[in-house]
Amino acid sequence: MSSDKYSVILPTYNERRNLPILIYLLAKTFKEHKLNWEVIIVDDNSPDGTQEIAKKLIDIFGSEHIQLRPRAGKLGLGTAYVHGLQYVTGNFVIIMDADFSHHPEAIPRFIAKQKEKDYDIVTGTRYAGDGGVYGWDLKRKLVSRGANFLASTALRPGVSDLTGSFRLYKKEVLSTVISQTKSKGYVFQMELMARAKALGYSVGESPISFVDRLYGESKLGGDEIVGYLKGVWNLFTSI
């Protein structure tokens, strides 16, 4: 087993139905590939009892593999990553959604890609190679395409999927870029990638299939879209 360790930061809000099987599959994937791993669950006091499930999972998989690092209320996706990062003990960080839109089976491909050229970041992409999106309605597809088109045109970072969050980072790279990232909501992914490219970090891409969640609802709302537009503008005028 190599000395590398992979820390998954998993933000959750009302994911009690998704969490057990996701953790099971993560554990299975890491074990099969003989990798050191941990998962840091950042739950924002979900009313559905996600944290009770998380505690049971700690009993099953062990506190060396699962950490529960809750916050008092729903404080947004971007700040959830910042919070989780404080507890990371690995030298690589994987960020993913907890609702199965991001499947653990992609992780070994990210890791292999990272090793190819010692990339600082590997990002999952829905918009290159055999990547894709399944289960979204036309409106949501347009929002995602529009968001990517706008940021690529304004900022020219040369990355095919700026708004997706399924990525692998070198821990110190994520710490550096995150400390400069100001946004709090969904726009966070885009700002992080734009800043990473502006700082000269290398980014590899790995195609993924994004499948819309089976249980529960997306938390993307109109205020997140307004926040995104503001974020592109702020970067456009500052980077």
Ligand SMILES: Nc1nc2c(ncn2[C@@H]2O[C@H](COP(=O)(O)OP(=O)(O)O[C@H]3O[C@H](CO)[C@@H](O)[C@H](O)[C@@H]3O)[C@@H](O)[C@H]2O)c(=O)[nH]1
């Ligand atoms: N702790 C915490 N978790 C949150 C919050 N908001 C969302 N989450 C968690 O973050 C993940 C993504 O949330 P979803 O609500 O499922 O997002 P989505 O609409 O499917 O959006 C996905 O696609 C976007 C566009 O590509 C991505 O920007 C986004 O990161 C995500 O991958 C899920 O695990 C959800 O529980 C929050 O305020 N706090």
Ligand SMILES: [Mg+2]
């Ligand atoms: Mg989702």
